[in-house]
Amino acid sequence: MKTHLNCPCGEAIVGKDEDDLVEKAQQHLKESHPGLEYDRDAILFMAY
Numbered sequence: 001m002k003t004h005l006n007c008p009c010g011e012a013i014v015g016k017d018e019d020d021l022v023e024k025a026q027q028h029l030k031e032s033h034p035g036l037e038y039d040r041d042a043i044l045f046m047a048y
Helices: 018-032 040-046
Strands: 004-006 012-014
Touching: 004 018, 012 018, 018 040
Parallel strands: none
Antiparallel strands: 004 012
């Protein structure tokens, strides 16, 4: 299960499970990178 993601901006995102990680990553994108959108598969591809 992947629960960690490092955004290229330097933000480290950690979720309790993959669903939580995807939700937190999408929220980070919305707040810090408006206009950028990644779907679940793309987020989990970059996660570890």
